[in-house]
Amino acid sequence: MTPKVSSIKPKSRSGVPGHRRATRVGRFVLPLMMAVIAVPGLSNEAVRAAAAAPHCTLCVLGPDDLNMGGDATLSVPAGNIVVDSAAYVGGNTAISSTGNYAVGDVYLSGGSAVTPTFRQVASPGAADPFARLAEPKVPSSPPDFNSNGDQAVTVSPGAYSYLALGGQDTVTMEPGLYIVTGGLSFGGDDHVTGSGVTFFLAGQAALSFGGGDVVSLAAPTTGPYAGISVFYDRADSEGIDMGGQTVIDLSGAVYAAAGDLNVGGLSIPGIGGPVVVDGVNLGGGSVLDIGLRFVTPPTPPS
Numbered sequence: 001m002t003p004k005v006s007s008i009k010p011k012s013r014s015g016v017p018g019h020r021r022a023t024r025v026g027r028f029v030l031p032l033m034m035a036v037i038a039v040p041g042l043s044n045e046a047v048r049a050a051a052a053a054p055h056c057t058l059c060v061l062g063p064d065d066l067n068m069g070g071d072a073t074l075s076v077p078a079g080n081i082v083v084d085s086a087a088y089v090g091g092n093t094a095i096s097s098t099g100n101y102a103v104g105d106v107y108l109s110g111g112s113a114v115t116p117t118f119r120q121v122a123s124p125g126a127a128d129p130f131a132r133l134a135e136p137k138v139p140s141s142p143p144d145f146n147s148n149g150d151q152a153v154t155v156s157p158g159a160y161s162y163l164a165l166g167g168q169d170t171v172t173m174e175p176g177l178y179i180v181t182g183g184l185s186f187g188g189d190d191h192v193t194g195s196g197v198t199f200f201l202a203g204q205a206a207l208s209f210g211g212g213d214v215v216s217l218a219a220p221t222t223g224p225y226a227g228i229s230v231f232y233d234r235a236d237s238e239g240i241d242m243g244g245q246t247v248i249d250l251s252g253a254v255y256a257a258a259g260d261l262n263v264g265g266l267s268i269p270g271i272g273g274p275v276v277v278d279g280v281n282l283g284g285g286s287v288l289d290i291g292l293r294f295v296t297p298p299t300p301p302s
Contacts, residue, residue, distance in 0.1 A: 054099060056082035057273045058290050059126035064260055064279025065104070068093040068112075072263070072282035076290045079273065082126035089114060093282075101125060130255045130276055134224065135233060138179055138202045147171075149187060157197075165190050167210065173197045173217060177225060180205050186213045188243070194218070198225040198252075206238035206259075209246045219252025219272070229272070232256035237278070242267045244284070263288055 057079025060066050066083045068074065069090035074081070076097035086104035089095060091111040100118045103125040108114065142159035149166025157176025165171055167187035173194030178184070181202045186192060188210030195218040201207055207230060209215060219229045229252035230240065237258045242248060244265035251272040254261065261277045263269060265284030273290040282288055 054080050054082070054101070055129075056080050056101075056126045057275070058082070058097070058280070059129065059274060059276040060084060060280055061126060061128060061257055061276065061278055062103075066102075066279065067281045068095070068283070070283040071285045073287045074280075074282060074290075075288070076273075078291045082121070084123065084125040085279070087118065126276075128257060128276060129274055130228075130231075130253070130257075133228075133231070133255070135202075135231075136177060136179060136200055138181060138200075142179070142181060144182075160184075165192070175220070180207075184208070186210050186215065188212050190214070192217065196220045198228050198231060200225075200231045200233075201236055201238070201256075202233045204236055204238050205233075206241065208241040209243055209248060211244040211246065211265075213243070213246045213248070215247070216249040217251070219250070227252045227272075228255065230254040230256065232259050234258060240277070242269055242286075 057076050058081045060083040062085030065085045066087040068088065071092045073094045079097060080099040080101065081095070081097045083102040083104070087102050087106045089108050089112045091109040094113045096115045100114060100116060101121045102118050103121060103123045106118045139159045142161050144162045145155065145160050146164045147153045147166045147169055150168040152170045153165065154172045154174065155163070156174050157178050159179040162182040163178065163180050163184045165186045168189045169187065171190055171192040173192065175196030177198050177200060179200045179202060183205050184199060184201065185208045189212040190210065192213065192215040197217045198220060199207060217229060220226050225231065229250040232255060234257050236256070239260040239262045240254065240256055242263045244267065246267045248269040253273060254271055254275045254277070256277045258278050260279040260281055261275065262281045263286040265286065267286040270289045275290050
């Protein structure tokens with residue numbers, strides 16, 4: 001059955017230019033100025049009969065979307081990308097993985113490169129691989145931890161309200177579980193290392209990395225949070241923010257079922273994965289690698 005083709009005007013997405021006019025092919029959208037490509041969409045009958053999408057290394061649970069713009073690159077060299085909502089892939093961006101799958105519409109702008117082509121899957125697409133992971137008990141009224149910046153700092157595991165590192169710190173995170181109820185922030189140009197580290201963000205706490213941070217943190221290899229680098233309370237809708245020119249090496253999974261992963265200007269995060277989030281926003285020349293760890297973290301671009 002030939003899919004109905006019509007012109008639409010997709011809703012605009014910040015940081016993802018070029019969606020002014022497009023042509024819909026089935027449930028997928030191609031800009032009118034792009035070369036025609038084959039889109040392996042499924043019939044309604046096939047969608048209803050389709051099994052759940054394959055295991056995901058990047059799992060976008062929705063309702064927020066996958067948004068890419070501004071020369072961003074997303075690479076999942078040994079795993080699948082599964083988007084339970086829509087994908088907006090702006091100009092001069094690139095996506096590569098073993099397999100790309102989406103429940104909702106896929107919007108491709110001119111100059112974008114997607115390998116392989118997105119395939120439609122039935123809802124629900126991505127199964128939450130950490131749905132049964134138990135959240136730790138959160139103590140009431142934990143203390144704050146703050147540094148003034150430009151110093152050597154050693155941080156011990158435990159519960160904190162706000163854990164704030166000043167700019168240009170050299171930070172050693174000791175092994176263990178860090179429970180943060182207010183916010184966890186790295187101030188910019190920090191150098192952060194640690195092994196056996198898991199961050200748990202409770203309530204509406206947010207994790208943010210400042211511009212120029214260089215971070216290398218290995219997740220635990222044993223215990224209840226083995227393989228977990230970042231774990232958000234399932235009701236925590238705050239984002240994970242990686243600011244301009246950050247280089248981030250996290251060996252384990254990043255799990256924020258209700259929060260977005262936001263990666264900005266020229267940042268280079270390498271995350272062991274899986275990454276399980278509500279939505280993903282990549283822009284400004286950022287490069288997100290999932291399943292890749294840097295042996296030696298590269299120097300942030302000048």
